Amino acid sequence: MGMSMAERILARAANEERVEAGQFVVADIDLALLHDIFAAGVFDTLNDVGIEGVFDPDKAVVVIDHFVPAPSAEAAAVHERIRAHVARLGITSFYDAGDGICHQLLPERGHIRPGTLVVGTDSHTTTYGALGAGGAGIGTSDMVYALATGKLWFRVPETMRFELTGELMDQVSWKDVILHLAGRLGADAAQYMAMEFGGPGAARADMSSRLTVSNMAVEMGAKFGLFAADEVTDKYLRDQGGEGCDPFGPEIDANYAAVHDVQLSDLSPQVALPHEIDNVSPVEEVAGLKVNQCFLGSCTNGRIEDLHAAAEVLDGRKIAPGIRFLVSPASRRVLQEATRSGVLTSLIEAGATILAPGCGPCFGGHGGLLGPGERCIGTHNRNFIGRMGSSQAEIYLASPATVAASALTGHIADPREVRPDHG
Amino acid sequence: MADTTPTDEKFRGKVWRFDDDISTDVLSPGAFALDPVEVRMLHVLESVNPAFAAEVESGDVVVAGRNFGCGSSRETAPENLKALGVACVVAESFARIFMRNAVAVGLPVVVCSGVHGVFDDGDTAEVDLASGLVHNPGTGTQLRGDPLPEEMREILHAGGILALLRNSPPGPD
Ligand code: SF4
Helix, strand or coil: CCHHHHHHHHHHCCCCCCCCCEEEEEEECCEEEEECCCCHHHHHHHHCCCCCCCCHHHHHEEEEECCCCCCCCHHHHHHHHHHHHHHHHHCHHHEECCCCCCCEEEEEEEEECCCEEEEEECCCHHHHHHHCCCCCCCCCHHHHHHHHHHEEEEEEECCCEEECCCCCCCCCCCHHHHHHHHHHCCCCCCCEEEEEEEEEEHHHHHHHHHHHHHHHHHHHCCCCCEEECCHHHHHHHHHHHCCCCEEEECCCCCCCCCCEEHHHCCCCCEECCCCCCCCEEEHHHHCCECCCCEEHHHHHCHHHHHHHHHHHHHCCCCCCCCCCEEEECCCCHHHHHHHHHCCCHHHHHCCCEEEECCCCCHHHCCCEEEECCCEEEECCCCCCCCEEEEEEEEECCCCHHHHHHHHHHHCCCCCCCCCCCCC | CCCCCCCCEEEEEEEEEECCCCHHHHHHHHCHHCCCHHHHHCCCCCCCCCCCHHHHHCCCCEECCCCEECCCCCCCCHHHHHHHCCCCECCCCCCCCHHHHHHHHHHCCCEEHHHHHHHCCCCCCEEECCEEEECCCCCEEECCCCCCCCCHHHHHHHCHHHHHHHHHHCCCC
16 A cells, blocks of 8 residues: 555654554654744743754744734734744744745745645645645644654544546636535545645646645645645746755555545636635625625735736726725735736726735734625635624635626626626 | 643543534633633533533543534643643544644543443543543443554653653753
8 A cells, every 4th residue: 555645744754664544653843834923922932941942943934924014012012022032043034024924935935845744833834735745733832842852743644635637617716626625525524634636637736726725725624735746846946946846746556535536627616605614605606795895815815826817807997886805915026026017006906905915804813804794705715703803794705716706896706707898 | 720640541530521523612712712721711611511610520531522622723722621620531533733732731632433422421431541441330331442652642641742841851862
């Protein structure tokens, strides 16, 4: 029996020839991510425990992304504490407010290598599976231990394999694929498991799409959300100015707990309805619902490809009157690219409000919250009750194209129905 | 506050039984998230069993169904149970981050298929972490859960991952 990607990743990290699902291992951490919600507390605790340095200052990455620009004096003070800790500990990879969202920055700046093990004090650490890396969220005590020792225990997860075939139809994206899977299988379908996305459909997906899918694997309970590293990965790493990579995937005849087939051409634009990620309907079943705010951004869908997908749907037209259309590029680099390509201008001319690169309103911290009774459709990853402000607000999740179509019309709209007539 | 640091790996205690999908919102209600543990622990599970927090005694055992601890990554969920003196949680399955956090804060957990069906509230449970054996002496039923691996038992022995770190700080290697 061959090893799945998750087994290969943990075998390597645990310095074992082979490991099997169900086994517990102590593994070396290749990279540890902390962001501004937990970093100061973790570093304080490290201090309290009497640890003076981190296991390897080059293997920790600290990002200030959730509260940027600082919306309060308290947040600003926390950021100051983080900067002081980072300097004291000699951590070399530090991204300050405005650089972007952690899960965009780590792939974009070449921190993520296929086959490595990455932990983060953030559940969406699964995002790095897009590059074939095992990324998993952990709690703060575990992070203190990981930073002190460079090691952590893991249970080798079973793997749920997805065989993707066919091609997506026009205006259907990989966001629709992962929303469809959450709806079809449920929000805990992959609890304690790794999800592995393969087949010819997955091989054709670009890196931006893979990042979207791996990001949301955790919404189905997964520990990892993995794509094999291939030519797409190699090209992405080179395009970001780093070294390319060798292919990395599951072994032949790997052991899977379940295999699901997905025919991509069968899918249509999907929408997750309040207040659960697996409460998913095809867009036509919710089309027409009036919205107050449309949000294009987050670590799920704030990349340049997402901005282009939205601009393409808008096609030079203005958004509906009375709609707030918030656009938050996932990083400074995305913002720069959007400036150069002109897509930023076209979004602004359509009526968008551009927010600083960062988490923005995604987790309800600041910068675009909802009032009671308001309805938002966004490209982010969670629609839990109260996540974007009032607990009486409604959050719908969809693709960049569907969000743009909704901004254009003022109600939830099918991006296939709002195509401009170029005839 | 009760000290539940296991002195050995066997527990014997009174059972409190819960069903599937007990979430971190129930174990650590958001309204008290920022309060100290002495306050937080008074509200553990109150929405499903209001008597629990008031009546649970040091050494009692929580038995549950599937997906125990689902929801957010808040470490206060296992911390609260530990503070109440719960000796260990035996469940059909746990949510991933809860299980990690439970071990990290020093709360023993055992995955044991079928456990929800063989205990009632008030029964006595005997649990052996090393072998995974779960026994109901009242009915004579014995189940074999997943034994906890040594690495995790070592963390539990120490009283949590931070205690382990304090006792044996990383040396040069
Ligand atoms: S963008 Fe949203 S989901 Fe992503 S890291 Fe920020 S708050 Fe979390």
